Amino acid sequence: MVTIYDIAEKANVSAMTVSKVINNTGRISEQTRKRVKKVMEELNYIPNSNARSLVLQQTQILSLLITDITNPFYTSLARGAEDSAKKLGYRLLFGNSDEDYNKEQDYVDMILSTRVDGVLFAPAGDHSLKHLEKLRAHNIPFVIMDRAVPGIESDIVSGDSKQGARNLVDYLISLGHSRIALVNGSLDVSTARLRYQGYAEALQLHGIELDDKLVVHKSYREYKDEDQLSHLLEHPSPPTAIFAANNFLAVGVINALRKRGIRVPEDMSVVCFDDLDLSSALDPFLTVAAQPAYQFGAMGIQLLVERIQGSSQPEARKVILPSELIIRSSAKTIGK
Amino acid sequence: MVTIYDIAEKANVSAMTVSKVINNTGRISEQTRKRVKKVMEELNYIPNSNARSLVLQQTQILSLLITDITNPFYTSLARGAEDSAKKLGYRLLFGNSDEDYNKEQDYVDMILSTRVDGVLFAPAGDHSLKHLEKLRAHNIPFVIMDRAVPGIESDIVSGDSKQGARNLVDYLISLGHSRIALVNGSLDVSTARLRYQGYAEALQLHGIELDDKLVVHKSYREYKDEDQLSHLLEHPSPPTAIFAANNFLAVGVINALRKRGIRVPEDMSVVCFDDLDLSSALDPFLTVAAQPAYQFGAMGIQLLVERIQGSSQPEARKVILPSELIIRSSAKTIGK
DNA sequence: TTCGTTAGGGTTATCGATAACCCTATTCAT
DNA sequence: ATGAATAGGGTTATCGATAACCCTAACGAA
Numbered sequence: 001m002v003t004i005y006d007i008a009e010k011a012n013v014s015a016m017t018v019s020k021v022i023n024n025t026g027r028i029s030e031q032t033r034k035r036v037k038k039v040m041e042e043l044n045y046i047p048n049s050n051a052r053s054l055v056l057q058q059t060q061i062l063s064l065l066i067t068d069i070t071n072p073f074y075t076s077l078a079r080g081a082e083d084s085a086k087k088l089g090y091r092l093l094f095g096n097s098d099e100d101y102n103k104e105q106d107y108v109d110m111i112l113s114t115r116v117d118g119v120l121f122a123p124a125g126d127h128s129l130k131h132l133e134k135l136r137a138h139n140i141p142f143v144i145m146d147r148a149v150p151g152i153e154s155d156i157v158s159g160d161s162k163q164g165a166r167n168l169v170d171y172l173i174s175l176g177h178s179r180i181a182l183v184n185g186s187l188d189v190s191t192a193r194l195r196y197q198g199y200a201e202a203l204q205l206h207g208i209e210l211d212d213k214l215v216v217h218k219s220y221r222e223y224k225d226e227d228q229l230s231h232l233l234e235h236p237s238p239p240t241a242i243f244a245a246n247n248f249l250a251v252g253v254i255n256a257l258r259k260r261g262i263r264v265p266e267d268m269s270v271v272c273f274d275d276l277d278l279s280s281a282l283d284p285f286l287t288v289a290a291q292p293a294y295q296f297g298a299m300g301i302q303l304l305v306e307r308i309q310g311s312s313q314p315e316a317r318k319v320i321l322p323s324e325l326i327i328r329s330s331a332k333t334i335g336k
Numbered sequence: 337m338v339t340i341y342d343i344a345e346k347a348n349v350s351a352m353t354v355s356k357v358i359n360n361t362g363r364i365s366e367q368t369r370k371r372v373k374k375v376m377e378e379l380n381y382i383p384n385s386n387a388r389s390l391v392l393q394q395t396q397i398l399s400l401l402i403t404d405i406t407n408p409f410y411t412s413l414a415r416g417a418e419d420s421a422k423k424l425g426y427r428l429l430f431g432n433s434d435e436d437y438n439k440e441q442d443y444v445d446m447i448l449s450t451r452v453d454g455v456l457f458a459p460a461g462d463h464s465l466k467h468l469e470k471l472r473a474h475n476i477p478f479v480i481m482d483r484a485v486p487g488i489e490s491d492i493v494s495g496d497s498k499q500g501a502r503n504l505v506d507y508l509i510s511l512g513h514s515r516i517a518l519v520n521g522s523l524d525v526s527t528a529r530l531r532y533q534g535y536a537e538a539l540q541l542h543g544i545e546l547d548d549k550l551v552v553h554k555s556y557r558e559y560k561d562e563d564q565l566s567h568l569l570e571h572p573s574p575p576t577a578i579f580a581a582n583n584f585l586a587v588g589v590i591n592a593l594r595k596r597g598i599r600v601p602e603d604m605s606v607v608c609f610d611d612l613d614l615s616s617a618l619d620p621f622l623t624v625a626a627q628p629a630y631q632f633g634a635m636g637i638q639l640l641v642e643r644i645q646g647s648s649q650p651e652a653r654k655v656i657l658p659s660e661l662i663i664r665s666s667a668k669t670i671g672k
Numbered sequence: 673t674t675c676g677t678t679a680g681g682g683t684t685a686t687c688g689a690t691a692a693c694c695c696t697a698t699t700c701a702t
Numbered sequence: 703a704t705g706a707a708t709a710g711g712g713t714t715a716t717c718g719a720t721a722a723c724c725c726t727a728a729c730g731a732a
Binding site for chain 1: 717718719720721
């Protein structure tokens with residue numbers, strides 16, 4: 001590999017002069033500057049950012065840790081993050097925790113040893129706390145995405161899960177439904193708790209009693225579990241509508257329903273959080289509370305970089321991006 | 337940040353001893369080993385991989401460069417790559433070229449300056465040649481994914497575009513279609529050329545003459561362009577079926593058709609390359625030639641690491657993963 | 673003429689970790 | 703008892719780049 005010393009030798013200057021040319025610092029005559037630059041091109045010089053990071057104590061690398069790259073929500077988020085990072089001159093080191101605390105742990109260690117300048121962190125859930133604390137202990141700035149983690153104060157970009165849930169349930173109620181089931185993510189994820197709250201509030205406000213037997217809290221990814229569904233369907237007074245807490249769960253629920261010969265929306269209305277992108281483009285079927293995922297990522301990186309460069313207030317900033325209720329055809333007026 | 341010198345001081349040994357403990361090299365008594373490890377934990381030591389990379393001349397980082405992270409094909413590929421990389425002890429630096437040669441260029445420079453150990457490269461197209469040559473000039477091992485680039489010999493993992501295309505068109509012909517349009521990607525992408533060839537061969541083998549007016553070569557991402565479609569539809573003898581060269585194009589085509597009141601599959605059959613994952617799970621509608629995207633990524637990383645570690649043959653290896661024809665309901669017998 | 677400035681560039685130490693080699697007590701065999 | 707071998711660990715140079723400081727010739731002002 002070509003180093004500044006090779007350049008220096010061939011250009012008949014010292015390595016320091018080369019460094020000064022590269023960084024446009026110090027006093028260098030136009031003549032030597034040109035000579036050095038020419039040699040750099042001739043030798044195809046590429047700076048070694050490891051060496052650079054070592055002395056500068058910064059890497060120009062940010063880490064993006066998400067929980068599921070196959071979920072369109074995180075895909076779009078990643079896209080936003082990447083565009084934004086590139087614009088600001090950072091590279092993105094990418095990790096996928098798979099909603100698994102152990103994997104998340106591994107990535108945090110990787111991140112620390114890489115000495116990234118900051119982390120955009122979508123936590124797997126409440127137990128991510130110790131990972132965030134570890135980052136903080138090592139003074140790595142981070143911004144939390146999507147899910148709040150109790151016990152940690154930090155910049156965060158999230159959606160409005162409670163309001164989004166309320167909108168969806170309100171909508172179902174407006175269609176005449178009162179037996180509304182909730183297929184939720186795990187309760188140690190903040191968004192799941194909030195979606196549950198929104199669900200509960202909407203029911204209460206309309207004087208509908210919450211029936212615990214119509215609520216299942218599981219994982220955002222275990223969308224195949226038909227056992228949970230049986231539970232709901234075998235209820236003496238079964239639901240007429242199901243609120244799935246995310247897109248995966250909705251797809252799982254709908255598939256499971258269809259396997260049983262239950263039609264959506266004729267026999268059962270289904271709504272959910274998060275859109276399906278391509279899927280919805282092809283077949284505008286699911287009624288959803290869509291979140292601006294790309295914005296999440298773009299905004300997250302922006303906050304992060306501001307934090308890194310110290311240009312932001314010391315206090316934690318909370319950005320809440322509203323979701324949009326998109327009414328399509330997976331829910332319909334009851335009985336019709 | 338804690339360094340091995342801090343550890344050394346507190347444990348009353350030299351830095352070298354600490355390094356030996358970390359790497360399990362040299363001769364260290366069990367006693368000091370334990371003492372050092374204890375201090376490491378107490379101080380929360382995390383090795384600085386920049387420093388490490390500098391002397392070892394390797395980073396344990398691989399780069400994955402894809403062209404479109406919002407496309408489920410690349411999402412799954414990335415997933416496979418990531419799982420595989422993690423298993424083999426590598427981190428993944430992630431880039432999204434957006435099918436844009438300039439962005440790709442930028443990423444190549446980033447990659448070089450990061451001194452990654454290898455690159456998994458999904459080229460934007462034939463003009464990626466110079467980027468690959470640059471990598472080669474700098475001695476960075478790489479494996480090409482999905483699209484071959486004429487002029488460069490390297491390990492490659494790709495699908496069987498020609499055969500997949502033939503299968504799809506054969507299928508359409510078996511349904512009685514003979515006016516079959518092709519909405520293709522750009523011809524400077526190898527897969528687009530091969531899909532075109534497969535299409536042409538299938539027609540020829542069945543004695544159907546190829547009508548150039550039924551073929552459009554554009555971009556794999558410009559799925560909104562309805563102008564191309566008008567062209568096809570205004571043909572004096574319009575097509576009864578459309579073969580879209582990838583999933584995005586298929587979605588675009590179907591939407592455009594629907595806007596014109598043309599029903600799929602009643603009035604027009606549509607098939608395509610690549611599946612839609614979630615979408616297909618929700619609504620098994622599109623008939624596709626599905627590629628094992630996860631395998632692409634996993635296999636790619638495996639070849640790459642073998643190459644890096646020098647455990648593979650010197651000659652370039654070509655892995656071709658077959659696609660699977662999944663018949664659903666977006667195509668039907670003509671006239672019925 | 674003489675001294676202070678400044679342009680232009682070089683020296684040296686440093687970032688954190690590791691390779692290659694060196695050093696000194698033991699320990700063991702003879 | 704004595705030399706060789708070995709266990710256990712330390713020294714020094716190095717990876718590539720940069721910060722902080724130093725040096726010298728040329729020029730201008732007084």
